[in-house]
Amino acid sequence: MISKINETKAFFDSIDEGLYGKKNVKDALALVYHENSKFNVYSQRKQGEKIGVFYNPYITERCSQPFKHYPNAEKIDLKVYDDLPTPQKDLFGTILNRRSVRDYKPDYKVSERELHIMLKHSYAVTNRVKMDEVDGHVGxxxxxxPGGLYSLEMYLVLFNSQTGPGIFHFRPDEMTLEKIYDGDTLSQFKEIVTTEPYININTACGMVLVTGLYERLSIKYGERAYRFMIHESGFLAQNLSLIMEAIGLGSCMVGGYIDDKVNEMIGVDGVFETCHNILIFGKNKMGK
Ligand SMILES: Cc1cc2nc3c(=O)[nH]c(=O)nc-3n(C[C@H](O)[C@H](O)[C@H](O)COP(=O)(O)O)c2cc1C
Known part of the structure; x- marks a missing residue:
């Protein structure tokens, strides 16, 4: 098998130094990163020592609750919706029906209850487990x-909502939204997030912006942490897209945006905390 791969690589090298050519691998940042974050027996053992340190209840408890917060922000309490019955939907049907939605019902205002359902079932602390050896718990x-270290933060940019327009940070431990900017930001985001002509941002209720704090993971996983952070973000986006499908909203991931302008809008530094996932959403016009 290996010799077959080597033969193929050699063949491509010999014709045009295509992607398989050593020179081009060096130029492809993604391949260089992936090569450099691979484990071999030695590096796995070395990393294993760092990972081992985390099998300590005190460290686990401290590290699994990285709750960023904005002490002076006005808060919207979404816990008040906790006792309402969860919508009952067929999981398998929802998975099969999910499609990206790029045009939404104009003027639809997303409700606090819909935001509550989205956030509770994607990234809220839902299960507090008491650890015998320590006073606290793991959420x-x-x-x-990865490692229960919860490296992500979620921000909601709302254009059209019952809550009013603004930028909000989600507190997963409290089920609250912290208002970090009051006012409509549609025209600013239209300049820096590439949606048109495929996605009709003018009819959207808002966007979910997901950031990652790489250091929350790299302290345990070294270079592999970046892979893990992106995995976690994919799980989050998948949950969100399925939840929206289930409750009659529609969403679409957006891959093109001016990273540091987006970071600036939500007030994160862009290096230690940086936006890497954007999901736009609104009311599904098809009335599902
Ligand atoms: C990481 C990622 C980025 C995407 N970026 C965009 C985008 O910028 N604009 C867009 O219209 N669709 C975008 N999409 C949606 C894909 O085009 C869509 O998922 C794909 O065509 C499959 O269709 P479906 O989601 O309806 O099943 C993106 C999807 C992913 C996973």
């Missing part, structure tokens, strides 16, 4: 997270 959430 688990609906999606898998």
């Amino acid at each position: 688990f959430r609906p999606i898998p997270s």
Whole structure:
């Protein structure tokens, strides 16, 4: 098998130094990163020592609850919706029906209850597990997270909502939204997030912006942390897109945006915390 791969690589090298050519691998940042974050027996053992340190209840408890907060922000309490019955939807049907939605019902205002359903089932602390050896607990959430270190933060940019327009940070431990900017930002985001002509941002209710704090993971996983952070973000986006499908909203991921302008809009530094995932959403026009 290996010799067959080597033969293929040699063949491509010999014709045009295509992607398989050593020179081009060096130029492809993604391949260089992936090569350099591969484990071999030695590096896995070395990293394993760092990982081992985390099998300590005190460290686990401290590290699994990285709750960023904005002490002076006005808050919207979404916990008040906790006792309402969860919508009952067929999971398998929802998975099969999910499609990206790029045009939304104009003037639809997303409700606090809809935001509550989206956030609770994507990244809220839903299960507090008491650890015998320590006073505190570990807070688990609906999606898998490398080492339970929860490296992500979520921001909601609302254009059209019952809550009013603004930028909000989600507190997963409290089920609250912290208002970090009051006012309509549609025209600014239209300049820096590439949606048109495919996605009709003018009819959207808002966007979910997901950032990652790489250091929350790299302290344990070294270079592999970046892979893991992106995995976690994929789980989050998948949950969100399925939840929206289930409750009659529609969403679409957006890959093109001016990263540091987006970071500036939500007030994060762009290096240690940086936006890497954008999901736009609105009311599904098809009335599902
Ligand atoms: C990381 C990522 C980025 C995407 N970026 C865009 C985008 O910028 N604009 C867009 O219209 N669709 C975007 N999409 C949606 C894909 O085009 C869509 O998922 C794909 O065509 C499959 O269609 P479906 O989602 O309806 O099943 C993106 C999807 C992913 C996973």
